[in-house]
Amino acid sequence: MDWLGIGVTVIGVAFLILVIVLIKPLNKLANVLGGLQKTTDNLPAQVDDMMSQTKNALQSGNDTLAQINSQIKELSPIFHTIGDAGRATNHLSTSIADKVMKVKTETAEGSSFITKHDLEGLYGLGTLIYYVVQQQKNGKSHPNV
Template sequence: MDWLGIGVLVFAVAFLIAVICLLPAMRNLAKTLDKTATTVAQLEKSLDDITGEVKVTLHNTNETIMDVNEKVSKLNPLFDIIHDSGEAAHRASSALSTYTLTRVNAAKQEAVTAQPDQVSGIIKGIAFLYYFRKAKKQQNNV
């Protein structure tokens, strides 16, 4: 044999020893890959189940949202009526406030230009009403 043949023989024996040494590791790797394949298959099945449940949940959610939107659309006219009532009340109170302010200013103007006889007549009238009510109360209590 020549040196080249001996070298090839040594490499072949070394390769055979390496394969024999790596054989248990390769078997363990094969078992691990089989378990991984089983796990992935189970995961796909679980994922399909979860996807089905999510689809049902989304469908129910969409139905609920449509129901809520329908009910809110039915309530919109009520809120419009309340808004219009609020605006009407605001306009009425503004008108009343303007009228009251006008009357107060007119009364102040009359008080400034009123004659002393007119003021004393008003005071006498108020005093008469006060004593009249007081007498009426006393009469009712007896």
């Protein structure tokens, strides 16, 4: 029985030394866990605040997009008018180019002189001016303009 008592006493002293050695690290661990608890206690309020700010930002973005959509709807007829004017101008320039080419091909005997002296551009300009003046004299304008 003496040996049993001595063994229990040695084990008890060993545990006492172990506890004394581990007191400081365990206190530090308790402080870290306490700080972590303080941080996580504030987390739900911070997440709620962040979510409300995100909701406000998204709502503001949706309002801005709705305003832009309404402004685009107001400008849509202007874009259609510009497109119609572009198509009419394209048709007019095509018909003028056709007239210039027709006059150019009808004057085949003078074409060697024109190409020899590089007068194609000047000749085309003169034809264009002649066509416009004739249209103004006749009081006609292009039907699609």
